[in-house]
Every structure is written in structure tokens, then in C-alpha cells.
Amino acid sequence: QKEVEQDPGPLSVPEGAIVSLNCTYSNSAFQYFMWYRQYSRKGPELLMYTYSSGNKEDGRFTAQVDKSSKYISLFIRDSQPSDSATYLCAMNSDSSASKIIFGSGTRLSIRP
Amino acid sequence: DAGVIQSPRHEVTEMGQEVTLRCKPISGHNSLFWYRQTMMRGLELLIYFNNNVPIDDSGMPEDRFSAKMPNASFSTLKIQPSEPRDSAVYFCASRTGGSPLHFGNGTRLTVT
Numbered sequence: 443q444k445e446v447e448q449d450p451g452p453l454s455v456p457e458g459a460i461v462s463l464n465c466t467y468s469n470s471a472f473q474y475f476m477w478y479r480q481y482s483r484k485g486p487e488l489l490m491y492t493y494s495s496g497n498k499e500d501g502r503f504t505a506q507v508d509k510s511s512k513y514i515s516l517f518i519r520d521s522q523p524s525d526s527a528t529y530l531c532a533m534n535s536d537s538s539a540s541k542i543i544f545g546s547g548t549r550l551s552i553r554p
Numbered sequence: 555d556a557g558v559i560q561s562p563r564h565e566v567t568e569m570g571q572e573v574t575l576r577c578k579p580i581s582g583h584n585s586l587f588w589y590r591q592t593m594m595r596g597l598e599l600l601i602y603f604n605n606n607v608p609i610d611d612s613g614m615p616e617d618r619f620s621a622k623m624p625n626a627s628f629s630t631l632k633i634q635p636s637e638p639r640d641s642a643v644y645f646c647a648s649r650t651g652g653s654p655l656h657f658g659n660g661t662r663l664t665v666t
Contacts, residue, residue, distance in 0.1 A: 476654060485558070485645055485657030486597070530597065541610070542655065546596035 445469050448531055448545030456553050461518040465531035465545045468512065472533040472543075475507050477516045480528045480547065489529075490516065521552045556580075558658035560646050566664045572634040575661045577646030578627055587655065588621055588631050589645040597645070603629065636665045 448465045455461055463477075473494055478486035490505040492498045498505045504517040514533075518525055531545040559578040567573055579586045587602040601611040603623045611621070618637070623629040633640055643662050647655040 483659070483662075485647075485659045486655075487657070488654045491654055536652075541599065544597040 443468060444546075446531065446533065446543050446545045449548055450546055452549040452551060454551040454553060455521060457521060457523060459521050459552075461516075461521050461525070461550060461552075463516040463518075463529050463531075463548050463550070465514050465533075466512055467514075467533060467543075469533075469535070469543075470509075470512065471535040473536070474534050475505070475514050476532040476542075477503075477505055478530045478532060478544075480530060482527075486530055523552045523554050526550060526552045558646055558648055558656055560644075560658035560661050562661060563659065564662045564664075566666065567636055568666055569637055570635045571665075572632065573636045573640075573663060573665075575631040575644050575646075575663070577629045577631070577658060579629070579646070579648030580656055581627065583648035583650045583656070584626070585649050586623060586629050587647040587649075588629070589647065589657075590642045591645060591660070592642045600631070633663075636663075638665045641665050 446465055446467045475492050477490040479489045480486040492505045492507055495507045495509045502519045506515040528547040528549045530547040532542050534542045558580055561576045585604050588600040589597050590600055591597045600613045601621045602609055606623045619633055621631045641664050643660045645657050645660045647657045649655050
């Protein structure tokens with residue numbers, strides 16, 4: 443079993459819809475959780491960075507962490523075609539820990 | 555800020571040839587990471603350096619892979635001899651302290 447599980451998709455939704463992307467993990471030591479966005483033929487870029495349980499909002503994006511269930515989510519409101527990309531979750535146990543574990547990524551397509 | 559710079563962007567080579575991938579981290583970042591991304595295995599950490607010193611190379615798949623960081627502004631990943639199963643996108647990333655990773659745009663390697 444992988445330490446971090448993420449549905450690869452693809453996920454296709456109409457423009458304006460709310461998107462929910464999720465990851466589950468098995469290591470209870472994970473405390474720092476990240477979401478990266480990767481456009482085709484580009485490197486991943488950091489979207490959201492959260493610590494421990496709770497919610498964090500940034501514009502149309504909300505990251506949610508439920509440590510009791512070992513489950514994290516990224517919500518995108520009012521989705522736009524420019525949000526079409528692959529979204530990778532990532533996590534580690536210590537902010538300075540270099541062993542950051544990535545999910546396999548979910549490919550998202552927003553239909554105009 | 556020029557970001558992490560990788561070269562070449564694309565590399566096509568024949569099995570058995572030596573391949574050298576190059577990376578220039580963001581100035582001031584003291585940690586450098588090499589990742590490999592494939593559809594099957596997602597993003598895998600190969601090796602990382604702190605202050606130019608290799609810290610963990612447990613992700614390097616075989617002795618055919620080697621990495622060096624002769625100074626704070628340059629690193630190489632070498633594959634010798636290359637094999638078709640090495641075909642992937644290779645990413646370099648850098649950071650300082652516990653800050654999130656900044657990725658380059660990758661080198662797409664095809665070994666025929």
C-alpha cells in the first residue's frame with residue numbers, strides 16, 4: 443500500500459462547478475500538507491500549504507485536513523478552464539523534513 | 555527570480571548512451587532535490603543535497619544513476635548506461651530551510 447493515495451482521474455466538470463480533490467494517507471506522523479498544481483509540460487507549483495488539521499482558504503481555493511481520518515481535500519470554487527491541470531497532494535512529518543511524499547496526481551479538466 | 559533552471563528540456567538518446575541532466579537552483583536555496591515522474595509511479599524522489607552534500611540517495615534506482623553538486627549553483631544527474639525504462643520526466647527542485655519546494659520545468663528523457 444502506498445503512503446499517499448490519490449485518484450488519478452481524469453475528472454471533467456463544467457465551468458463554474460465546485461471541484462473536490464482528495465487524498466488519503468497512512469502515516470499518522472504527517473503534519474504538513476501541500477497541494478501542487480502542474481500544467482502540461484511544466485513543473486509542479488505550490489498552490490496551498492497547511493499545517494495539521496483544519497481549513498485554509500485562498501481565493502477560490504480551500505484546503506481541508508482531517509487528521510483523524512487521514513484525509514485531505516482541495517476545493518475549487520467557481521472553476522475556470524485555466525484550472526485545468528494535474529493536482530498533486532504532498533505531505534511530510536516535519537517542515538524541514540526532506541522526504542516529502544507526493545500523491546500520484548489527479549488530472550482535472552474544466553469544460554467551457 | 556529566474557526560478558529553478560533545468561537543461562536540456564528534451565533529450566532523446568539511444569540505449570547504452572550516457573545522459574547528463576543539469577540543474578541550477580534558485581540563488582540562496584541550500585537544498586536541492588532530483589525527482590523522476592512517470593505515469594506509472596508518479597513523482598519519485600531520487601536524491602537530495604543539503605549545502606552541496608548528498609544526504610539521501612536511497613531513491614536512486616541503480617548504480618547506473620549518479621548525481622553531483624560541485625557548488626551551490628549547479629547539480630548534475632547522470633545515467634550511464636541509459637536504458638529504455640529510464641524514459642521519464644526528471645525534475646530538479648530547490649528550497650531553503652522548511653520552505654516549500656520550487657520545481658524546474660523538467661527534462662523529458664526518451665531512451666530508444
